[in-house]
Amino acid sequence: MTLFYQEYSNIFIYFLVSICLGLIILVLSYSVSVYNPDAEKLSAYECGFEPYEDARNVFDVRFYIIAILFLVFDLEAAFIYPWCASFSFLNTGAFWGMIDFIFELVCGLVYAWVIGALEWE
Numbered sequence: 576m577t578l579f580y581q582e583y584s585n586i587f588i589y590f591l592v593s594i595c596l597g598l599i600i601l602v603l604s605y606s607v608s609v610y611n612p613d614a615e616k617l618s619a620y621e622c623g624f625e626p627y628e629d630a631r632n633v634f635d636v637r638f639y640i641i642a643i644l645f646l647v648f649d650l651e652a653a654f655i656y657p658w659c660a661s662f663s664f665l666n667t668g669a670f671w672g673m674i675d676f677i678f679e680l681v682c683g684l685v686y687a688w689v690i691g692a693l694e695w696e
Contacts, residue, residue: 651680
């Protein structure tokens with residue numbers, strides 16, 4: 576049992592310190608901050624929708640389609656940068672795997688373009 580306590584005592588202490596620190600920050604943010612709303616703070620955000628309307632308004636699906644396309648092509652960049660940085664250390668399997676990945680993403684972009692998912696009218 577002592578090996579168990581030796582191994583996991585540091586993790587338990589770290590867990591307790593992180594919970595205490597989170598609670599301290601939460602309590603201090605509510606006690607120290609000043610609540611002073613004005614018209615600018617309560618105005619609509621850059622999405623353009625008024626925050627005081629009915630919550631059951633129809634929301635356009637194109638926002639979600641653009642967001643999903645952004646995530647897909649953003650992840651492509653996140654995979655290509657480390658691949659380029661370690662390109663000289665990779666074998667041919669890694670090269671052709673990334674070429675396949677890029678080809679599939681280009682096919683997805685062409686498909687989204689053809690069906691009109693990138694059109695905003």
